Amino acid sequence: MPLCKPLAEQRRFRGFTLIELLVAISLMALMAALSWRGLDGMTRAQSQMRQHSDEVLTLQAALGQWGADLDALATQPAMPNLDWDGRALRLLRRSASDPGEGLNVVAWSRRAVDGQGQWLRWQSPPLRSRGEVQAAWQKAAIWAQNPSDEGRLREVRLVPLEQWQIFYYRSDAWSNPMSSAGTSTATGLAAATDSQVPDGVRLVLTLPPGQAIHGTLTRDWLRPGVEGGK
DSSP: OOOOOOHHHHHHHHOOOHHHHHHHHHHHHHHHHHHHHHHHHHHHHHHHHHHHHHHHHHHHEEEEEEHHHHTTTTOTTTTTOOEOOOOOOEEEESSEEEEEEEEEEEEEEEEETTTTTEEEEEEEOOOOOOHHHHHHHHHHHHHHHHHHHHHHEEEEEEEEEEEEEEEEETEEEEEEESTTOOOSSSSOOOOOOOGGSSSSSEEEEEETTTTOOOEEEEEEEETTTOOOOO
C-alpha cells in the first residue's frame, strides 16, 4: 500500500488559497459597491422626479386658484372690485363654497420669505357689509406692504417667484393697469366698477432657476361674457 495519495487526488481535495479568497472577496465587494451606486442613483432620480412633479402640481394649483378668483369676481355697486397697485392685485370675489356666506377680499402679492421670493395669496373671512369690505380691502393693501402677524396667518405660500407683472386688456390693447382709468390708490376704496373691469387680465410670472418649470410664464384670463380671443 502506498503511504501517500496520488498528486491528482491531493489537488482534487485542496481548498482555496488566501490569495484566491482575497480576490473573490474583492470582486464581491466591487460588485456590491457598483450595485449600491446604481440603486442610490435610481433613488435620487426618483426623488428628483417626485419633487419636480410636486412643483408642477403646486404651480398648476396656484394658477387654477388665480383663474377661479377672477372667474368669481363680484361686481357690487359702490364697492371695490379689482385693483392693481404695483405690489398686489386685490379683488372682491363671491364665496367659493356658499354664496350665502358673503363675499371675500382676496389679494395676490410677491414677498421675500426666508431669503427667497414667494408668490403669496391672502384671503379675508366672509364679509357681509360694506364696512367689512372696506376694512378688509385696506387690510389686504397693508398685508402686501408690511404684513402683521395676523395678516401672515391668512396668507398661503404658493411657489418661488422672482418677479411678476400684470396687464389689463382694454380698448383692444394690453396696458399697464396703473396708467388705466378706473384704478384706485393703494388703500382707497374706489376701484374698478362693473363697467371698468377689464376684458382680460394678463399674468406674467418669472420663475427662478432650479424649479421644474422656470423662466417666464404668461397666463391670460378672459372676462366671462367677452366674445373672441385676445
